[in-house]
Amino acid sequence: MTKTILIVDDKLSLTRLLQEYLGKQGYRTVVADNGRNALFTARHAKPDLILLDVMMPEMDGLEFIRAFRREADTPIILLTARVEEADKVAGLELGADDYVTKPFGMAELNARVRAVLRRYDQRDRSDSRLAVGGVELDRTRHTVRVDDRFVDLTPSEFDLLATLMAAPGRVFSRVDLIDHLPGDAPERVERTIDAHVRNLRKKLERDPRNPRYVETVFGVGYRFRPEA
Secondary structure, three states: OOOEEEEEOOOHHHHHHHHHHHHHOOOEEEEEOOHHHHHHHHHHHOOOEEEEEOOOOOOOHHHHHHHHOOOOOOOEEEEEEOOOHHHHHHHHHHOOOEEEEEOOOHHHHHHHHHHHHHHHHHHHHOOOEEEEOOEEEEOOOOEEEEOOEEEOOOHHHHHHHHHHHOOOOOOEEHHHHHOOOOOOOHHHHHHHHHHHHHHHHHHHOOOOOOOOOEEEEOOOEEEEOOOO
């Protein structure tokens, strides 16, 4: 089945270039020139993935993520400029799954798109369930329940939690964990994983500053507490 990608950028030349390239890769594309229009388009086109510029008029990329994550967990790849380092981290913390830095090569972008979609599809095909302490994760239904409440996670947060829960007590380095997320640039490891962990704690923990589930092992990485 053909995947639909929503391209959100206010630069017409870039959206046309991306449409042409992604079309040749077999994707269906739809476009929007700002976050407000993107919300409307996403509700009707139901994209499988969103390529999202950060700096746009009317509603920028970060505002779009805040609004859209209340409606859907569709994976999002940010399109950022080199000077927008803080925006990259903010976008990941709000629920983006990955980012590419402008100017980027089409081959790199295609690799990241394929990686995100592959992880998303693998998650949907898996039928395993995990339960550790007070947390239950169901890969089939893509649900996470903490005690008696359900929490909404992005695809990257869900996969990261599943990795930790599959081996409670095991310490995963950031390099270990980055293998479960798209992209492989070494400079992205710490800020990407740390941002997703902060997000997980906000959603899972009653007191994120004193985590009960996702623990930090200083100087090494993270682990899921066996008997939380």
